[in-house]
Amino acid sequence: MTKGKIIGxxxxxxxxxxxxxxxxxxxxxxxxxxxxLDNQAxxxxxTLDAADIALPDVGLVVHGxxxxxxxxxxxxxxxxxxxxxxxxxxxLELGRRTRPQPYGMTGQFIPIxxxxxRREVPERxxxxxxxxxxxxxxxxxxxxxxxxxxxxxxxxxxxxxxxxNPAHERRAAEIAAEIWPNSYxxxxxxxxxxxxxxxxxxTAAVNASVQPLLERYVARLRDExxxxxxxxxxxxxxxxGGMVSSHAVAHEAxxxxxxxxxxxxxxxxxxxKRAGESNLLTYDMGGTSTDVALVRNGMPxxxxxxxxxxxxxxxxxxxxxxxxxxxxxxxxxxxxxGLLEVGPHSAGADPGPICYGKGGTAPTISDANLLLGRLxxxxxxxxAGGVGVNDIAAIFAEKLGKPLGVDAAQAAEAVxxxxxxxxxxxxxxxxxxxxxxxxxxxxxxxxxxGPLHAAALARELGVPxxxxxxxxxxxxxxxxxxxxxxxDYAQTVxxxxxxxxxxxxxxxxxxxxxxxEAALARExxxxxxxxxDFSADMQFVGQSHVVRVPLDSPTPSDAxxxxxxxxxxxxxxxxxxxxxRARIVTVNTSVIGVRDPVDLSQLxxxxxxxxxxxxxxxxxxxxxxKTHDTPVYxxxxxxxxxxxxxxxxxxxxxxxVLIPPGDRVEGGVDGNLTIHIGAAA
Numbered sequence: 075m076t077k078g079k080i081i082g083x084x085x086x087x088x089x090x091x092x093x094x095x096x097x098x099x100x101x102x103x104x105x106x107x108x109x110x111l112d113n114q115a116x117x118x119x120x121t122l123d124a125a126d127i128a129l130p131d132v133g134l135v136v137h138g139x140x141x142x143x144x145x146x147x148x149x150x151x152x153x154x155x156x157x158x159x160x161x162x163x164x165x166l167e168l169g170r171r172t173r174p175q176p177y178g179m180t181g182q183f184i185p186i187x188x189x190x191x192r193r194e195v196p197e198r199x200x201x202x203x204x205x206x207x208x209x210x211x212x213x214x215x216x217x218x219x220x221x222x223x224x225x226x227x228x229x230x231x232x233x234x235x236x237x238x239n240p241a242h243e244r245r246a247a248e249i250a251a252e253i254w255p256n257s258y259x260x261x262x263x264x265x266x267x268x269x270x271x272x273x274x275x276x277t278a279a280v281n282a283s284v285q286p287l288l289e290r291y292v293a294r295l296r297d298e299x300x301x302x303x304x305x306x307x308x309x310x311x312x313x314x315g316g317m318v319s320s321h322a323v324a325h326e327a328x329x330x331x332x333x334x335x336x337x338x339x340x341x342x343x344x345x346x347k348r349a350g351e352s353n354l355l356t357y358d359m360g361g362t363s364t365d366v367a368l369v370r371n372g373m374p375x376x377x378x379x380x381x382x383x384x385x386x387x388x389x390x391x392x393x394x395x396x397x398x399x400x401x402x403x404x405x406x407x408x409x410x411x412g413l414l415e416v417g418p419h420s421a422g423a424d425p426g427p428i429c430y431g432k433g434g435t436a437p438t439i440s441d442a443n444l445l446l447g448r449l450x451x452x453x454x455x456x457x458a459g460g461v462g463v464n465d466i467a468a469i470f471a472e473k474l475g476k477p478l479g480v481d482a483a484q485a486a487e488a489v490x491x492x493x494x495x496x497x498x499x500x501x502x503x504x505x506x507x508x509x510x511x512x513x514x515x516x517x518x519x520x521x522x523x524g525p526l527h528a529a530a531l532a533r534e535l536g537v538p539x540x541x542x543x544x545x546x547x548x549x550x551x552x553x554x555x556x557x558x559x560x561x562d563y564a565q566t567v568x569x570x571x572x573x574x575x576x577x578x579x580x581x582x583x584x585x586x587x588x589x590x591e592a593a594l595a596r597e598x599x600x601x602x603x604x605x606x607d608f609s610a611d612m613q614f615v616g617q618s619h620v621v622r623v624p625l626d627s628p629t630p631s632d633a634x635x636x637x638x639x640x641x642x643x644x645x646x647x648x649x650x651x652x653x654x655r656a657r658i659v660t661v662n663t664s665v666i667g668v669r670d671p672v673d674l675s676q677l678x679x680x681x682x683x684x685x686x687x688x689x690x691x692x693x694x695x696x697x698x699x700k701t702h703d704t705p706v707y708x709x710x711x712x713x714x715x716x717x718x719x720x721x722x723x724x725x726x727x728x729x730x731v732l733i734p735p736g737d738r739v740e741g742g743v744d745g746n747l748t749i750h751i752g753a754a755a
Contacts, residue, residue, distance in 0.1 A: 078133035080672070082554030083118050084311075084334055085109055085139050088361030088403060088422060089522065090117035091551040091728075092125055094132075095672055102676045103127070104548050106728060108424075114139060115295045122302070130303035134599065136554035137320075138311040138337045141291050142284040142330045147383060149184055151283040152228050152258075155221030156187045157214065157246065158275070159234040160194040160207075166275050174384045183385050186279040191226060193217045195246075201568075203239030214246055218253045228258035228282040232275045236263040237566045258285045265326060266389055268378075268566045268660055273387045280388055281328035289324035296320055307598045311553070313392035314376055315340040316560020316666065319597055329390050331382060335365040336393035337553030339374045342518045344556045345543050347372045348674065349743045355501055355515045355537065358549070359524040361440075362401040362420045364497050367394060368504045368515070376664070377622075378564060391562035391664070398500040402440040402523040403427055406489045408477045414485075416492045428469060431461040437473055439493050441466050442486035443526055447695035447704070448732055450725060483696055494527055498534050505535075509646055512537050516748075520549035525731040529720075532751045533734075544677035544745035547728025552674075559601060559667035561593040570615060570657045571632050579635075582661045583608060583628035590665025601667035611660040612639045614651055620659050621646055628663070678710055678726075678745040687716045695721060697734055709747075716741040 083092045092105040105125035110116040118137065122129065145151055158165070167185045174181025195214045198207035221229060229250055236243040240263040247261045262278035296308050308320040311333040323330060335358065342356040352372040358365040368375060377394040381387045399418025403426060406416045416439065421427050425434040428441045429449070443449045444466060451463045467482040474485040505512045516539040519528030528540045543549060563586035569578055587606065594604065608628050611620040612635070623638045630638075639656050643649065689705035696702075702721045709726035717740050718724075720733035724747065731747060733739050738753045 079127070079131055080555050081122075081127065081132055081135045082337075082551040083121055083135065083137050084337060084550035084554055085114045085117055085137075086334060086360050086550065087140070087363070087401075087420070088426075089547075090114070090121050091548045092121035093545070093548050093551040093555055094125060094127055095555055097133075097672070100673045100676050102674075104545055104551075104727070106547065114141060115291065115298055118295060119298055119302075128303070129299060130305070132304055132306065134306050134309065135299060135304060136309045136311065136317055136557065137295070138334050138550055138554050139291070139330065140334050142288055142327055143332060143334070143382070145284050145287050146186075146280055146331060146386065151186065152286040153226050154187050154191065154228040154230060154279065154283040155224065155226035156192045156230040156232060156275075156279060157195055157217055157221070157250075158192065158232045159198055160196050162234055162271065163192045163194050164189070165271050166192065166279060169272055169385045172385065181384070186276065186283055186386075187230070191221065191224065193221065197233055197242045199233065199235040199239050199242065201235050201238060203235065205239075205241075209242045209245055211245070211249060214249055215253060218250045222253065222255060227256070227286050228260070229254055230260050230262065230275075230278045230282045232262040232271070232278050234271055236261075237267045237269055237274070240264075240267070256286075258282060260285070265328065266564065268389060268564055269568070270389075273389045276385075276387055277328055277389045280331070280386075281326065284327045285324050288327045288330065292320040292323060309599065311337045311557060312560065313380075313390070314560055314562050314664075315374055315393045315553075315557060317554070317557050318559070318561075322596070326390070328388055329392075331388055332380065332392050332395060334550055335367075335395040335397070336374075337557060338365065338520060338550040339367045339369065339393045339395060339553070340557050341549045341553035342520065342543075343369045343372055343374050344553075345549075345674065345744065345746065346516070346518055346541060349541060349746050351516045351518075351539075351541055353515045354518040354541070355505060355512060356518045356520070357497070357501065357524050357528060357531065358521040359497065359519075359527060360401050360521040361403045361426075361523070362422060363397050363418075364400045364500060364521070364524075365395045365397050366497070366500045366504050367396070368508065368510060369518075370510070376562070378662075391564070391662070394504070396500050396503050398496050400439070400493045400496045402438065404439050404493065405436045406438065406442070406474060406492075407436075408474065412477060414474065414478060414488055414492060416489055416496065428461060428466050435469065437466075437470050437485075437489065439489060439523070441470070442489040443523075445470060445483060445486040446490070447693050448526060448723065449730055450706075484699075487696065487699065490527070490530075494530050494534065497527065498531050501531065501535060516541050518543070520546040522547040522729050525729050527732075529732060529734050529737055529749050529751060532749070538751055540749040540751065542731055542747040542749065544674070545728055546731075552677075556672050558669050559594060559597055559599060560664060561590045562662070562664045563589055564660050564662045566660050567658055570655055571636055572655065576632055579610075579658060579661060580629050583663055586661070586663035587628060587665065590663060594665060594667045597667065599667070599669070602670050603668045605666040605668055607664040607666065609662045610635065610639075610658050611662065612656055612658050614643075614654040615657050616654070622662075674744040680714060680745070683710075683712065683714050685713055687712055687718060690725075693723075695723065697721060702735060712741060714741050714745065
């Protein structure tokens with residue numbers, strides 16, 4: 075076990091959060107500072123200063139970063155060249171014959187690598203891995219030099235059917251390494267050994283184009299931490315919910331995309347398991363967006379078919395998180411049709427919502443909550459440079475109320491209702507659309523704004539309980555602390571059940587196990603045990619889509635594969651097709667280095683938390699058009715086993731918890747709060 079202090083630090087769109095756990099004493103320290111968008115490393119260092127942490131005493135730092143995600147979404151990428159099979163130069167741009175908007179000829183698409191930097195060389199394999207056209211090594215050398223002369227910093231080698239036989243890609247990478255001025259060379263098969271040249275090519279292109287950015291960032295942060303006395307390894311979160319050494323992370327940089335949301339889901343699963351809630355709908359509402367996911371039986375689902383935006387599929391395993399543009403800073407506007415819209419544009423951290431007092435003038439969700447009495451106007455006034463509730467009400471009345479024919483408070487309620495509808499739609503997308511009934515789950519609410527909206531969302535979705543962790547606004551950083559080491563592998567096999575030797579499947583799993591164990595052996599972090607997760611992506615012959623089939627063993631029989639596949643297919647589609655043969659498309663293995671558990675009982679100091687709950691104040695709060703005199707409690711002073719009935723508000727450093735009329739809240743394990751919807755006595 076890593077002794078001493080473990081730090082998890084997560085960079086969000088608005089704030090950078092830090093959680094430090096002392097594994098010897100159980101003590102926990104937290105900090106939150108504004109994100110420094112120009113250089114995220116400054117925000118990380120600011121949180122360390124805010125928490126007053128002496129780095130020489132720290133044993134491990136785990137970091138969740140949005141460097142790669144932001145670079146992809148904003149197209150602030152390294153100049154990258156691509157070499158591909160002759161005739162397939164435009165695969166990355168042709169895509170899958172879809173369009174940005176389903177209706178109308180609107181929208182645009184900017185490929186990761188522009189056409190003038192995509193080059194072809196003679197070579198060709200068939201789908202069985204047989205050489206049809208040998209690799210033209212002279213043409214390859216000339217093309218590599220041309221791309222280097224054009225100022226490309228990174229290079230992608232992406233040949234057709236390299237998943238079936240990577241010999242040409244491997245040889246091309248060897249030749250390129252002799253010429254290319256740095257090590258930023260990505261061979262598509264090494265990152266993703268699957269069919270579908272578009273998805274494989276985009277994934278490789280993303281990896282190459284963010285490699286230099288990520289490596290420079292983590293190197294700079296490592297140097298800064300070392301200068302402050304930190305002697306351990308810096309680990310970086312991946313989008314699969316695991317973590318990897320910063321010295322190796324840039325090699326597969328694409329795997330860090332969406333790592334922030336993934337770490338929050340991992341923390342939710344960990345916290346829920348300790349609280350006896352293994353089936354969760356996770357709901358993370360921050361300042362910019364809302365991320366939702368489904369956790370079944372304590373296991374966050376992973377997907378290798380995530381599309382982070384239009385025509386941007388990144389087919390490496392990631393926690394299946396869906397995002398909508400509704401966060402505390404989401405801006406409310408009246409569109410050209412005279413209708414109220416909320417998001418996706420956000421006020422961000424600077425200037426932020428009006429109530430931040432940093433020059434923001436656009437109405438946001440946070441401002442709406444303030445007008446309705448749900449946020450503490452007194453505390454915000456103290457830091458908002460004189461911006462008060464009346465100022466915000468005047469802006470709401472002018473910009474939203476006047477066009478809609480309502481007053482400021484009614485406009486604020488309308489903003490909240492629309493935001494809640496968007497977030498409820500996202501939760502339905504990860505539950506009902508996948509055959510899961512929300513009534514069978516608890517809603518795990520986190521993020522700085524999540525607990526403000528969670529009870530209303532649960533009521534709309536029929537979810538019976540809301541679990542609010544001890545530090546909702548720090549959950550992503552907590553995910554960095556509790557995450558395990560993890561390496562994922564996928565290999566296309568395209569094997570029909572019953573027609574090919576099953577040893578092909580067993581051998582593929584064996585190679586993946588060996589690769590994962592070797593990767594764990596290179597890590598510097600001690601692990602308690604190694605766990606393996608096996609699955610197969612399967613389909614009926616003639617289909618184009620696949621379903622993920624969990625497996626207990628790397629040596630399944632044909633009969634077992636068929637049985638498991640039909641069960642999963644029936645559960646998903648309620649269709650039985652016994653007369654059609656099944657095919658295994660891809661085999662997948664996750665090799666997980668399980669770390670020692672982390673004690674979360676002191677996320678809120680338990681000392682002195684007993685007796686009867688006593689309000690720290692009261693204020694007028696609007697619920698469904700009616701004003702209620704509402705008690706306000708400070709969470710750190712609530713008894714561990716406190717019971718409250720709504721309406722009530724619980725405030726803390728990193729969030730505000732709203733308990734509407736008719737609901738009941740109870741304290742529980744690790745300082746969690748459980749809101750029982752409609753259960754007030």
